[in-house]
Amino acid sequence: MKKRRQLGAGLFLLLALALFSTPSRLVSQIKDEVDKVFGTGRHDVDNAVETGRNLIKMTKPMDFEEEHRLGRQVAARIAGNFGIWNDPNWTLYLNLVGRGLVPYSERADIKYRFAILKVDDINAYSAPAGYIFITRGMLKELGSEAELAGVLAHEIAHVAKKHVVKEVQKSNLYKTGASQAIRAATVDVESQQLIEKVNDQIFDLLINKGFSKQDEYDSDQTGTLNAWKMGYNPLGLRNFIATLQSQEKDQSPRMKRLLSTHPAPENRLKELDKFMAQNGLKPENRQDNKERFQAFKAKHPIP
């Protein structure tokens, strides 16, 4: 009797693992076969299969639907925390440069949206699924359209390379159930709390901890390459990082957070210079559009 039970348990485990990708109609056929052997009602194939499917889902990479749900929540959190500067002229300018860059990204199959945060800090953030923010302080600091393009392309690269998504997937919170909560069709209070904890983790990553050095170097390089492909001076992002470096010693509170969440500007410049030299990215024949940017700034002053 005991042996038979063990065999049965083993069979259900095998079923659970083997049926994770099996169409439902086949699952019911197989259930019928199991019924013939053990007799109806002597087992719980449904639960075994469901458990197997859930186990597999937890180890699967995050799909776009889940990334989008997460991205919207993180974007709402960023917007709620900092506030949005709804200037129609600057929002349009930002979206023209940002969306113009998208076709040059390696992930040009999702929509990207751009908004300005109502803070004087110098910074930019990207939430999963293409929600990108730049601060008003950053816009004030930038000197040319090529610099703006470089910064936006850097943020697009974070999204394209799924840097946040990869960090989330590494977390125990995600592995132990948050994934299911995010995917669920309806969200109960418990799931809601779990999702909020994941949001807190991402918010903390973006605002306080920052990405790994390698992710930042990667985004610097990809961003510079894509801005260059669009026809901008590849020194755009480099110039901005050099500005950071020159002001690093001043310990300006406006760039304190940016400096604390990114590798030292000196190292970023070193890595970027190496990449540009290796790939032959030169400023010749590329656009700075400094005059256009400065004229726009003069016409639409940033408070």
Next chain:
Amino acid sequence: MKKRMVTGLALGVLVSGAWLALAGNEHTPRKDGLLLAAADKAKAPEPAAQEDDFWTTFQRLFSSPEPQYEDRGPQRTEVSGVRGVDQEAKMSEKYNWKAVRQMEQFTVTKQQMFKFLKEGKVGPFFAKKGGGQ
């Protein structure tokens, strides 16, 4: 006899499960807008170098309005009572869904983009000039 049947069945299930896993599964993306990008993933384009590629990507991504997504975030009504009201207000400040919807609904027309790129000599207008790509 039964033991043999069980072993045979288990082996059969394993083989068929593995075959089905390799052949693909039954889950198809819903056509409700949210998953369209996921559905497009299989045919993700190479970075656009030519004018046609640029405008095709632009049209596909930005010319149609985004669907109204459900604001699936922290609920503001899950608590009640005086303390609940405070928490609700706090939560409402913490998550700005209106701003997210504004980002999603913001449109850039093809004409606006065309003028911007042409005047700035970037994008497809840079490639046209033969700037050395």
